Amino acid sequence: MAHGSRQNPAAPDAQPEQDAGTTVELVRLRGVSKSYSRGKQRVEVLHHIDLDIPEGDFVALMGPSGSGKTTLLNLIAGLDSPTHGSVSIAGQRIDHLSSGALARWRATHVGFVFQFYNLLPMLSAQKNVELPLLLTRLSAAQRRRHANIALQLVGLAGRASHRPGELSGGQQQRVAIARALVSDPMLLVCDEPTGDLDRQSAEEVLRLLQRLNREYGKTLILVTHDPKAAEHALRTRHLDKGTLVEQG
Amino acid sequence: MFVKYLPLLWAGLMRRKTRTVLTLLSVVAAFTLFGMLDAVRIAFNAPNSVAGINRLIVTSRFSIIQPLPFAYTSRIQAITGVRNLAYAIWFGGVYQDRKNFFPNMAVSVHEYLTIHPELVLPAAQQQAFRHTRTGAIVGKTLVERFGWKIGDKIPLEATIFPKKDGGNIWTFDLVGIFHADRPELQGIERQMLFHYDYVDEGRMQDQGTVGWYIVQVDDPADSDRVALAIDRLFANSAHETKTQSEKDFQRSFVKQIGNIGLIVSIIMGAVFFTLVLLTGNTMMQAIRERIPELAVLKTIGFPNRIVLLLVLSEAIVIMLCGGLGGLMLAHTLLPVMATATSGQLNLPLTLSTWLLGVALMILIGLLIGLPPALRTLRLNVVDALRG
Numbered sequence: 001m002a003h004g005s006r007q008n009p010a011a012p013d014a015q016p017e018q019d020a021g022t023t024v025e026l027v028r029l030r031g032v033s034k035s036y037s038r039g040k041q042r043v044e045v046l047h048h049i050d051l052d053i054p055e056g057d058f059v060a061l062m063g064p065s066g067s068g069k070t071t072l073l074n075l076i077a078g079l080d081s082p083t084h085g086s087v088s089i090a091g092q093r094i095d096h097l098s099s100g101a102l103a104r105w106r107a108t109h110v111g112f113v114f115q116f117y118n119l120l121p122m123l124s125a126q127k128n129v130e131l132p133l134l135l136t137r138l139s140a141a142q143r144r145r146h147a148n149i150a151l152q153l154v155g156l157a158g159r160a161s162h163r164p165g166e167l168s169g170g171q172q173q174r175v176a177i178a179r180a181l182v183s184d185p186m187l188l189v190c191d192e193p194t195g196d197l198d199r200q201s202a203e204e205v206l207r208l209l210q211r212l213n214r215e216y217g218k219t220l221i222l223v224t225h226d227p228k229a230a231e232h233a234l235r236t237r238h239l240d241k242g243t244l245v246e247q248g
Numbered sequence: 249m250f251v252k253y254l255p256l257l258w259a260g261l262m263r264r265k266t267r268t269v270l271t272l273l274s275v276v277a278a279f280t281l282f283g284m285l286d287a288v289r290i291a292f293n294a295p296n297s298v299a300g301i302n303r304l305i306v307t308s309r310f311s312i313i314q315p316l317p318f319a320y321t322s323r324i325q326a327i328t329g330v331r332n333l334a335y336a337i338w339f340g341g342v343y344q345d346r347k348n349f350f351p352n353m354a355v356s357v358h359e360y361l362t363i364h365p366e367l368v369l370p371a372a373q374q375q376a377f378r379h380t381r382t383g384a385i386v387g388k389t390l391v392e393r394f395g396w397k398i399g400d401k402i403p404l405e406a407t408i409f410p411k412k413d414g415g416n417i418w419t420f421d422l423v424g425i426f427h428a429d430r431p432e433l434q435g436i437e438r439q440m441l442f443h444y445d446y447v448d449e450g451r452m453q454d455q456g457t458v459g460w461y462i463v464q465v466d467d468p469a470d471s472d473r474v475a476l477a478i479d480r481l482f483a484n485s486a487h488e489t490k491t492q493s494e495k496d497f498q499r500s501f502v503k504q505i506g507n508i509g510l511i512v513s514i515i516m517g518a519v520f521f522t523l524v525l526l527t528g529n530t531m532m533q534a535i536r537e538r539i540p541e542l543a544v545l546k547t548i549g550f551p552n553r554i555v556l557l558l559v560l561s562e563a564i565v566i567m568l569c570g571g572l573g574g575l576m577l578a579h580t581l582l583p584v585m586a587t588a589t590s591g592q593l594n595l596p597l598t599l600s601t602w603l604l605g606v607a608l609m610i611l612i613g614l615l616i617g618l619p620p621a622l623r624t625l626r627l628n629v630v631d632a633l634r635g
């Protein structure tokens with residue numbers, strides 16, 4: 001794992017290693033379409049999307065249900081491949097990678113935060129946070145240290161040994177954020193991370209994301225339905241029926 | 249290398265403790281049964297085929313319970329290649345109760361001891377046996393079973409040979425205790441042997457006949473020729489013979505009981521078939537429930553092969569834990585069974601049963617782990633996350 005030894009987010013340094021040449025874009029989509037075939041029917045969910053997100057940006061992605069937000073996020077995060085067009089992250093094309101290569105790429109480049117936290121219920125918070133590090137060459141002691149630093153960063157150092165079931169929704173989501181951070185990826189993708197939280201917990205999570213962007217220079221993409229949540233981002237892009245709405 | 253994934257494996261197993269425990273118990277039960285039945289199968293199916301023992305058994309061609317004339321002795325001895333000749337009859341005596349079954353035979357003592365060197369007893373006891381008409385020697389296991397000691401008078405009730413005087417009880421003097429010279433032959437330590445002459449003279453019928461002859465040949469490589477010569481000698485006589493190696497003889501003896509190996513295999517087949525269906529279904533269900541978690545692992549970047557390995561090892565771990573537990577239980581139950589049956593079913597769990605068992609555990613583990621494992625391979629992360 002080339003990035004296994006990258007610095008921990010606790011030490012702010014998130015320069016991408018690849019030299020992106022003159023472009024400063026971290027995410028660069030050109031002419032991206034995505035179709036799903038349902039039986040014989042083909043449905044195009046995303047139409048010819050061009051999107052640039054510079055490094056260190058914090059973009060909120062809004063749009064009605066079914067407009068393709070999750071689909072777009074998955075393409076950027078290397079979970080899915082586009083039907084047409086190119087997806088480059090930090091200067092590297094990922095749209096043609098095999099699923100195995102994509103898995104390796106995700107392990108080192110992207111952190112994921114989901115609406116329903118998706119923690120493993122039988123593992124302690126710390127073990128959950130350690131999960132991505134299992135794929136690195138770090139020793140058990142190093143993994144534990146990195147996980148603890150990440151938990152500290154999200155304000156849950158005292159809960160390391162708790163299982164998800166013993167934590168509130170907001171706390172679980174912060175554990176999930178720690179897990180997304182622990183391998184020090186350049187990009188964090190969050191799909192409605194506050195969708196299942198009460199106002200106050202949501203606010204805490206959003207502040208945390210904001211801090212990760214401001215203090216640690218992480219590039220964030222936040223899918224949300226909630227305009228208040230979107231206000232925490234630096235910019236907001238709107239998606240409608242598979243097309244990015246031009247900004248006014 | 250794989251060690252760091254153990255917490256994940258553990259988490260999978262502990263997710264539903266009750267279900268895991270129930271599955272484990274069914275595996276334990278199946279392999280306890282397997283261990284005990286396989287011990288039976290081995291005991292019956294592989295009569296002591298021990299190197300260095302090369303004897304021929306001559307019986308009546310038609311049935312091993314049909315006697316042969318004593319007069320064959322000199323004629324067999326005259327065949328070239330025959331070094332020593334002993335004879336025996338199956339006495340079938342009962343000690344106190346029919347349930348106390350053990351093999352007891354009347355033998356031509358001098359020759360029998362000569363050609364059965366695996367029968368070990370102190371020289372003084374051997375002498376006493378040779379010279380006491382009513383003397384008997386008894387294997388160590390049998391002596392321990394009934395708490396006999398040298399000097400005891402042992403009454404056996406006749407089931408085949410009533411006495412001339414109309415009595416039914418034969419009394420023998422215990423003059424020696426023998427043991428086998430190697431562990432594989434421990435089975436003979438349940439036998440009781442006494443004098444042919446004593447029985448033959450005292451019995452009401454069949455006098456002057458023997459149950460079977462035991463031939464020691466000069467050259468083991470020559471056995472086939474000698475066997476053929478014996479059978480040819482008595483061809484077309486009133487008592488035709490069938491001469492075979494001791495090993496084949498024991499095997500045909502056991503065949504009278506039935507094909508135990510086949511019966512055991514059929515029972516085990518049914519048990520394992522049920523086990524595979526049961527645990528296979530449980531595994532499938534367990535993995536189905538964890539699809540979202542497995543999807544998260546794949547999202548984070550866990551390669552397919554690790555996820556596959558996790559699922560497979562979960563199945564194999566259940567099989568190994570339950571299976572080894574079951575064999576261990578069989579290992580403790582078999583001696584209990586031996587005691588309960590007064591040593592009649594003294595079947596040890598052999599290494600071959602352990603090895604076969606472990607192979608079966610891994611095989612069944614793969615069999616039930618593979619379908620859910622392949623399912624996780626096909627798992628589309630994007631769809632799974634969508635829920």
Ligand SMILES: Nc1ncnc2c1ncn2[C@@H]1O[C@H](COP(=O)(O)OP(=O)(O)OP(=O)(O)O)[C@@H](O)[C@H]1O
Nearest residue numbers: 036037038045064065066067068069070071072631
């Ligand atoms: N695997 C698939 N097969 C067929 N259609 C799909 C598939 N995945 C998504 N779609 C369709 O693509 C469209 C966009 O879905 P997507 O989940 O990206 O929307 P979304 O903006 O994230 O919606 P929401 O706000 O409800 O999460 C929807 O109409 C959906 O039905």
Ligand SMILES: [Mg+2]
Nearest residue numbers: 069070071191
């Ligand atoms: Mg969505």
